């Protein structure tokens with residue numbers, strides 16, 4: 001814990017240093033003017049750090065006086081946490097008020113009384129340790145805040161919305177399908193699922209670029225969601241260019257009709273797609289519909305797999321169509 005003694009009286013400074021070293025085992029460094037002190041404290045340099053725990057500062061110094069030096073030290077980021085004890089002679093007691101106003105925490109009077117000097121130094125160093133601890137806590141709190149923000153961001157990602165299209169994400173779909181499956185089982189009502197896949201979307205990205213691909217996904221998602229009217233219907237992004245719709249309390253006829261409206265909603269967007277060098281083509285979707293009244297020994301996997309299978313048939317039959 002180095003202590004910086006600032007006094008232009010070199011003999012006195014050395015005497016003080018000896019006492020601090022001998023009496024308290026402190027490490028001491030000396031400066032004989034405010035300027036020298038600032039240099040030692042790193043306040044004049046751009047990237048120095050002050051590893052000084054206490055400054056003992058004489059009032060009368062050549063150039064900048066001790067009180068002004070104390071004021072400057074206290075207003076500097078590197079110096080604001082360092083306690084300053086002002087050294088006064090018997091003839092400059094009137095400076096005490098100014099010294100405290102400048103941010104000094106204590107004073108010692110020449111000639112020094114050893115016991116009082118050591119007690120004041122110990123007290124100032126204790127204060128410094130408390131300040132350091134508080135700063136460290138503040139730093140830890142700041143780091144904790146950052147970690148919390150990162151965790152929040154993760155939570156957002158894990159939550160229910162797909163970032164790109166702003167429709168529900170796959171996680172939300174999985175939760176909802178389980179709930180709706182249970183509800184349909186209890187109520188013995190039909191539950192339908194529509195799997196949707198954009199046709200020739202790899203080619204779309206290749207021709208128009210990934211950015212345009214993302215725009216297309218957003219437009220398609222918007223068109224699809226505009227078709228669904230019932231509050232419990234759910235549209236989710238299932239994967240890259242795949243979407244899925246859950247239709248509770250909907251039989252196969254109703255579901256096929258919704259699927260046809262979805263297909264049509266994308267068709268009328270008329271997003272150009274020059275697939276396989278053919279002009280006049282546009283972005284379309286293929287759909288697969290499946291419906292069942294859930295039984296006790298079943299789970300949603302069966303429903304999803306059947307919709308997937310129907311979608312595959314739509315692709316196989318030439319795309320831009322509904323199977324189911």
Ligand code: GH3
Pocket residue numbers: 164197198199200201202203205209210211212213214217239240241315319
């Ligand atoms: P098919 O008609 O048989 O479905 O052909 P396809 O090209 O659509 O099928 P495939 O599964 O081979 O390609 C899907 C493409 O979707 C590949 C991938 O580059 C693109 N894709 C997936 N997710 C995204 C995305 O978030 N943004 C963009 N721009 N493209 C995506």
Ligand code: MG
Pocket residue numbers: 197198241242
């Ligand atoms: Mg696909």
Ligand code: MG
Pocket residue numbers: 197
């Ligand atoms: Mg595909």
Ligand code: MG
Pocket residue numbers: 197198199200201202241
């Ligand atoms: Mg596709």
